[in-house]
Amino acid sequence: MLEAPQPQGSTSRPPWNIAIPLPSCFDQSFLTNITFLKVLLWLVLLGLFVELEFGLAYFVLSLFYWLYVGTRGPEEKKEGEKSAYSVFNPGCEAIQGTLTAEQLERELQLRPLAGR
Template identity: 80%
Template structure:
């Protein structure tokens, strides 16, 4: 029938046997109290308030920044096999990673660009 409406529920399901589809990942508990990152931030804020009361808030903040920079860096043992460094001098053959602006590319773009407004 041309005017009959089709049920919409079946159109959104992927074709195939349900037994062939991979199982859905188990639901993760996202409550704020079990989130370790939230607890760390809360502890940091409480300590910041304490150090502000002791008039050492700025020192606590600056030392925290240094700690976050130290923790955020990876050592050479954490590098995966075949991973290239962002600094081409540390790669075999000084090979640059994709997206790096080289001096040759910059010269080529500066010299070949027509002057605007003339």
């Protein structure tokens, strides 16, 4: 039998330095799957605590946990980001879209009429 000559150093594995692009939906579907699993776990635990007659306590403690996790600390604030509360901004500067009392009066035309 004749065998074809093999080039030296040839392997069937691809080289390690080639980056294989992941589909753009990978990140989103992965996060969605993790979120779905977390919600499913929470529902299963809620059912368990309801059976143990601690369902309300589990639900209330879960709400407190979600409130804690949902807030962010001051170290997570981006550079130059303004606070929603104008008293915490330099010069008490309000953010765009804030409704002031003066603006409300102008829009509702609650100014006294001239000459009356």
